[in-house]
Amino acid sequence: xxxxxxxxxxxxxxxxxxxxxxxxxxxxxxxxxxxxxxxxxxxxxxxxxxxxxxxxxxxxxxxxxxxxxxxxxxxxxxxxxxxxxxxxxxxxxxxxxxxxxxxxxxxxxxxxxxxxxxxxxxxxxxxxxxxxxxxxxxxxxxxxxxxxxxxxxxxxx
Amino acid sequence: xxxxxxxxxxxxxxxxxxxxxxxxxxxxxxxxxxxxxxxxxxxxxxxxxxxxxxxxxxxxxxxxxxxxxxxxxxxxxxxxxxxxxxxxxxxxxxxxxxxxxxxxxxxxxxxxxxxxxxxxxxxxxxxxxxxxxxxxxxxxxxxxxxxxxxxxxxxxxxxxxxxxxxxxxxxxxxxxxxxxxxxxxxxxxxxxxxxxxxxxxxxxxxxxxxxxxxxxxxxxxxxxxxxxxxxxxxxxxxxxxxxxxxxxxxxxxxxxxxxxxxxxxxxxxxxxxxxxxxxxxxxxxxxxxxxxxxxxxxxxxxxxxxxxxxxxxxxxxxxxxxxxxxxxxxxxxxxxxxxxxxxxxxxxxxxxxxxxxxxxxxxxxxxxxxxxxxxxxxxxxxxxx
Numbered sequence: 001x002x003x004x005x006x007x008x009x010x011x012x013x014x015x016x017x018x019x020x021x022x023x024x025x026x027x028x029x030x031x032x033x034x035x036x037x038x039x040x041x042x043x044x045x046x047x048x049x050x051x052x053x054x055x056x057x058x059x060x061x062x063x064x065x066x067x068x069x070x071x072x073x074x075x076x077x078x079x080x081x082x083x084x085x086x087x088x089x090x091x092x093x094x095x096x097x098x099x100x101x102x103x104x105x106x107x108x109x110x111x112x113x114x115x116x117x118x119x120x121x122x123x124x125x126x127x128x129x130x131x132x133x134x135x136x137x138x139x140x141x142x143x144x145x146x147x148x149x150x151x152x153x154x155x156x157x
Numbered sequence: 158x159x160x161x162x163x164x165x166x167x168x169x170x171x172x173x174x175x176x177x178x179x180x181x182x183x184x185x186x187x188x189x190x191x192x193x194x195x196x197x198x199x200x201x202x203x204x205x206x207x208x209x210x211x212x213x214x215x216x217x218x219x220x221x222x223x224x225x226x227x228x229x230x231x232x233x234x235x236x237x238x239x240x241x242x243x244x245x246x247x248x249x250x251x252x253x254x255x256x257x258x259x260x261x262x263x264x265x266x267x268x269x270x271x272x273x274x275x276x277x278x279x280x281x282x283x284x285x286x287x288x289x290x291x292x293x294x295x296x297x298x299x300x301x302x303x304x305x306x307x308x309x310x311x312x313x314x315x316x317x318x319x320x321x322x323x324x325x326x327x328x329x330x331x332x333x334x335x336x337x338x339x340x341x342x343x344x345x346x347x348x349x350x351x352x353x354x355x356x357x358x359x360x361x362x363x364x365x366x367x368x369x370x371x372x373x374x375x376x377x378x379x380x381x382x383x384x385x386x387x388x389x390x391x392x393x394x395x396x397x398x399x400x401x402x403x404x405x406x407x408x409x410x411x412x413x414x415x416x417x418x419x420x421x422x423x424x425x426x427x428x429x430x431x432x433x434x435x436x437x438x439x440x441x442x443x444x445x446x447x448x449x450x451x452x453x454x455x456x457x458x459x460x461x462x463x464x465x466x467x468x469x470x471x472x473x474x475x476x477x478x479x480x481x482x483x484x485x486x487x488x489x490x491x492x493x494x495x496x497x498x499x500x501x502x503x504x505x506x507x508x509x510x511x512x513x514x515x516x517x518x519x520x521x522x523x524x525x526x527x528x529x530x531x532x533x534x535x536x537x538x539x540x541x542x
Binding site for chain 1 (some may be wrong): 238239252258288289310321441444445447450454491
């Protein structure tokens with residue numbers, strides 16, 4: 001299949017973008033950051049459902065961990081308040097540390113799982129934590145099977 | 158425009174952000190466009206405290222205790238820190254949808270609406286989600302081209318969608334939203350304490366001094382006292398009332414915006430789905446919850462067409478520097494030409510932006526807003542799509 005896209009760099013610079021799929025937020029648990037695990041139809045032929053769900057579930061867990069209101073967030077909040085929040089100028093918050101972890105996880109997932117299948121995940125933070133953008137690149141070997149009913153709305157390239 | 162000179166400064170993303178914010182210190186500081194009232198706030202606080210330190214503190218330190226000015230200094234520093242933190246930070250602005258995302262959402266909407274007869278008005282763009290057994294409607298923002306997350310609202314003064322939008326406060330010169338609400342609350346709380354402190358010690362000082370030299374002589378020796386008492390008197394009524402109002406909101410986990418619109422007022426058995434039904438838990442979530450990072454990468458460097466990704470500075474605001482090449486941000490700016498989907502209210506908002514200096518803000522500070530339902534001295538302006 002799309003095994004010619006081993007290298008992530010090669011994928012970005014040489015492949016042509018067919019379409020993009022956006023995984024929306026799941027607000028059923030309130031305003032915490034959580035994404036829908038519903039498998040989009042456009043990815044049907046490109047990746048296994050279980051791999052995709054695994055990725056999204058891991059991301060959801062990481063965000064839930066970051067936004068957890070518990071002992072550590074209290075301590076951080078109280079310490080910061082006592083110093084008039086000046087400590088935040090030199091210290092990284094727990095949320096920021098977890099975001100870095102998430103960024104590395106996404107990069108790893110892209111390299112190992114998504115790029116070989118001609119897909120690319122974009123870190124949600126670059127889209128305002130609103131969506132997980134999945135770019136679907138065209139298979140140069142086969143016909144572009146990914147654009148199911150997407151009109152030429154300027155998304156290609 | 159392909160030749161890039163070596164000495165040319167890199168463009169940072171804040172320079173291209175849509176919306177009506179002003180940025181300082183190369184993107185580190187983010188405020189609303191109208192800053193006049195903020196300067197007034199700063200002047201009043203710094204001025205009154207200076208008078209206190211100049212006139213009252215020497216006498217009180219000697220005759221009562223040196224701890225009095227020390228505590229006043231600590232409180233003053235805390236107030237200023239909270240004010241600057243509230244004013245200069247990103248309130249939780251949601252970046253606008255890039256063209257592909259906007260198109261994707263449009264396609265979803267069209268698919269959901271089905272066939273609309275020609276000439277008929279298309280149905281309003283609303284998404285229903287269920288949160289804690291409560292149906293919450295998510296509205297579509299025509300400016301930002303997104304469905305607003307729950308509790309988000311569009312501030313027409315700053316022309317941004319803000320997450321957990323509370324209100325736009327001209328006194329701090331910024332919106333109050335998810336990221337800076339606790340700083341705003343601590344600012345009002347500490348300012349209340351500072352004002353009461355200065356007022357009380359002014360009275361003490363006048364009384365003590367009058368015993369020695371008489372009332373009129375006291376006022377002649379320390380003329381600043383009169384000014385301080387006046388400022389503190391009027392400030393106490395409004396700021397203490399505001400603090401009380403926000404304490405009430407926090408205990409219910411509501412925003413000013415929701416309170417004013419009556420979203421969870423209880424009619425039609427509608428209840429606040431975000432409340433933990435426990436005052437302590439609600440307070441903890443708002444005041445001691447995690448500190449959300451900004452999703453606006455203000456200080457990231459905008460790339461030229463084919464250059465390799467330039468690493469942006471590590472600052473508190475931008476932690477997301479993946480190896481993905483950054484695409485052009487936000488070419489989808491506010492619709493200057495209203496299309497058939499833009500409701501009438503959205504159209505004049507662009508023109509109104511230029512007349513902000515002449516149109517006076519709707520709020521005047523009401524005296525003693527002691528009841529929780531009183532209008533807080535803030536401008537709540539949002540274009541209701």
